[in-house]
Amino acid sequence: MFTPNLWRFRTIPDVVPEIANLRQQMNRIFNNIAQPTQQDFPAVNIWEDRDSAVVTAELPGIDTDKINIEVIGDMLTISGNREIEVLKEGETYLRQERGHGSFKRKIQLSFHIDAKKVEAHYEKGILSVTLPCLKEEMPKKIKIN
Amino acid sequence: MSEKDLQKTENIAATEKIRNVKTFVPRVDIYETKDSLFLIADMPGVDEQSVDVELEKNILTIAGRVDPAEAKDKSIVYSEYEIGDYERIFTLSDEIDRDKIYATVKNGVLRLELPKAEKAKPKKITIKAA
Numbered sequence: 688m689f690t691p692n693l694w695r696f697r698t699i700p701d702v703v704p705e706i707a708n709l710r711q712q713m714n715r716i717f718n719n720i721a722q723p724t725q726q727d728f729p730a731v732n733i734w735e736d737r738d739s740a741v742v743t744a745e746l747p748g749i750d751t752d753k754i755n756i757e758v759i760g761d762m763l764t765i766s767g768n769r770e771i772e773v774l775k776e777g778e779t780y781l782r783q784e785r786g787h788g789s790f791k792r793k794i795q796l797s798f799h800i801d802a803k804k805v806e807a808h809y810e811k812g813i814l815s816v817t818l819p820c821l822k823e824e825m826p827k828k829i830k831i832n
Numbered sequence: 833m834s835e836k837d838l839q840k841t842e843n844i845a846a847t848e849k850i851r852n853v854k855t856f857v858p859r860v861d862i863y864e865t866k867d868s869l870f871l872i873a874d875m876p877g878v879d880e881q882s883v884d885v886e887l888e889k890n891i892l893t894i895a896g897r898v899d900p901a902e903a904k905d906k907s908i909v910y911s912e913y914e915i916g917d918y919e920r921i922f923t924l925s926d927e928i929d930r931d932k933i934y935a936t937v938k939n940g941v942l943r944l945e946l947p948k949a950e951k952a953k954p955k956k957i958t959i960k961a962a
Contacts, residue, residue, distance in 0.1 A: 730912035731912055731913075732908060732911045732913060733908070733909050733911075734901075734906035734908050735906055735909045736905055736907070740906075740909075743901070745940075746876070747875065747876040747939055747940035747941045748938070748939050748940065749939065771872075772861070772863065772870070772872070774863060774865075775865075778864065778865045778866075779864055780861065780863045781863060781864055782861060782862040783861050784859040784861060785860070785874050811876065811877050811878060811939065811940045812874075812876035812877060812939045812941065813876050813877055813940065
C-alpha cells in the first residue's frame with residue numbers, strides 16, 4: 688500500500704507542488720472537452736523550441752494563392768477560402784462531406800514574432816508556418832558576479 | 833464553414849496495420865455526371881506514392897499512408913488534430929467500367945473518376961414513325 692513514492696513526502700509542504708501539478712493536469716483535461724466550433728477551423732498543432740514556433744494546419748485541396756497568412760505582434764492569422772466542385776447542369780451530388788467556404792483563424796503565440804523571418808510551406812495539403820521569435824525578446828542569460 | 837463535426841473520425845473498422853498509427857475516415861464528396869461517378873477524398877499528408885486504391889470484385893478501398901510528423905527538434909505545445917493514416921471502403925454497383933478508373937492526387941486530395949459502363953449510360957431511344 689505504501690509505495691516507495693509516498694516515502695518521498697515527509698512533510699505537508701513537500702506535497703503542495705505535486706498537488707498543484709495535479710490540478711494543472713486536471714484543468715488541461717477538462718479544457719479539452721469543449722467541442723471545436725466553427726471558429727476553430729482549421730485545426731492547428733503548434734510546435735515550439737527555444738527561439739521559434741511552427742504552426743501546422745491541415746488544409747487539403749486549396750490553391751496557395753487562396754490562403755492568406757498575416758503576422759502582427761504575437762498574433763498569427765490564417766484565412767482563406769476553399770471551393771468545391773461546382774456542378775454543371777445534369778450533374779448531382781450523391782454525397783457531400785468535405786467542408787467548404789471561407790475560414791479565418793487567429794492564433795496567439797507566447798512571444799512576439801519576427802515578421803521578416805517567417806516562412807510558410809504548403810505541401811500535400813498541410814500548411815506549416817515557421818515563426819521565429821523576435822530577437823529582443825529572447826531571454827538573456829544573467830551572469831552571477 | 834458548414835456546421836459539421838470538425839474532428840477527424842477514427843476508423844475503428846479499418847484493417848489493423850502493423851505500424852502503430854491510428855486510421856481515420858477521410859471525408860468524401862461523390863457526384864455523378866452523365867458518363868461517370870466522381871469520388872473526391874480529403875487526405876492531407878498523402879501524395880501519389882502513399883495512396884492505394886484497390887478494387888476487388890465490387891469493393892473499392894481507398895487508403896493513404898501519412899508520415900507521422902518529424903520531431904523537428906521541437907516539442908509540441910498545443911495539439912488540435914491527430915496525424916494518422918486514412919482508409920475508407922465503398923461498394924460499387926455493376927455500372928462502373930473498372931478498367932477505366934482514373935485516379936489523381938493533388939495537395940492531399942484524391943480524385944477518382946469512375947466511368948460508367950456502356951450499358952448503364954442513359955440511352956436515348958429514337959422513335960420512328962411506323
